[in-house]
Amino acid sequence: EIVLTQSPGTLSLSPGERATLSCRASQSVTNSFLAWYQQKPGQAPRLLIYGASSRATGIPDRFSGSGSGTDFTLTISRLEPEDFAVYYCHQYAGSPPLTFGGGTKVEIK
Amino acid sequence: QVQLVQSGPEAKKPGASVKVSCKTSGYTFMSYGINWVRQAPGQGPEWMGWISTYNGNTNYAQKFQGRVAMTTDTSTSTVYMELRSLRSDDTAVYFCARGGMLAFGGVRMDVWGQGTTVTVSS
Numbered sequence: 013e014i015v016l017t018q019s020p021g022t023l024s025l026s027p028g029e030r031a032t033l034s035c036r037a038s039q040s041v042t043n044s045f046l047a048w049y050q051q052k053p054g055q056a057p058r059l060l061i062y063g064a065s066s067r068a069t070g071i072p073d074r075f076s077g078s079g080s081g082t083d084f085t086l087t088i089s090r091l092e093p094e095d096f097a098v099y100y101c102h103q104y105a106g107s108p109p110l111t112f113g114g115g116t117k118v119e120i121k
Numbered sequence: 122q123v124q125l126v127q128s129g130p131e132a133k134k135p136g137a138s139v140k141v142s143c144k145t146s147g148y149t150f151m152s153y154g155i156n157w158v159r160q161a162p163g164q165g166p167e168w169m170g171w172i173s174t175y176n177g178n179t180n181y182a183q184k185f186q187g188r189v190a191m192t193t194d195t196s197t198s199t200v201y202m203e204l205r206s207l208r209s210d211d212t213a214v215y216f217c218a219r220g221g222m223l224a225f226g227g228v229r230m231d232v233w234g235q236g237t238t239v240t241v242s243s
Binding site: 109 | 156165166167168180182183184216218220224225226227228229230231233234235236
């Protein structure tokens with residue numbers, strides 16, 4: 013099983029600041045099958061990034077993903093008020109189970 | 122537009138079973154499989170398994186094998202997830218999410234249902 017460890021657990025930032033979220037995998041993620049999701053209270057996760065660096069349909073370009081192998085990063089270049097939420101990384105490579113990280117909460121400072 | 126609409130909240134006693142539905146619309150049903158993901162209160166998501174709407178193949182997470190069953194109804198473009206022998210730690214929000222047609226791996230979950238709250242309590 014691929015374990016995903018996200019850091020930090022909580023990120024306290026102000027609107028307009030840059031957010032950098034990390035996701036480390038316990039083993040290499042095949043073909044960079046790594047996605048990032050945003051989740052707000054009472055809502056389903058929303059796909060932001062897939063394939064480590066491709067933005068999903070309708071996602072603003074302030075969201076970007078990078079990385080390969082075992083180390084991945086989600087960057088939000090300038091935080092908007094609606095970006096304060098919990099973010100999860102997720103690997104969807106071929107070996108079961110598919111797994112998610114524990115999440116990073118981005119909160120208003 | 123593409124939508125996955127799930128059934129309503131459920132309250133069950135320990136030892137009972139629950140069956141959650143996920144009705145799809147806005148795309149060709151058999152072109153995408155469906156994953157089931159659950160999220161316990163305050164926790165991250167947990168993948169439960171996947172079903173191919175094309176051929177009915179399934180792949181369940183080992184943790185749920187023997188207790189979960191995923192089925193499809195092509196006449197109504199609906200997928201079902203049944204979880205048996207419920208325990209209090211099965212209390213969670215259960216989501217369906219669109220995924221791969223012939224395999225669970227390699228395809229992102231791009232569209233999600235709204236979630237179904239299942240509460241297990243005596």
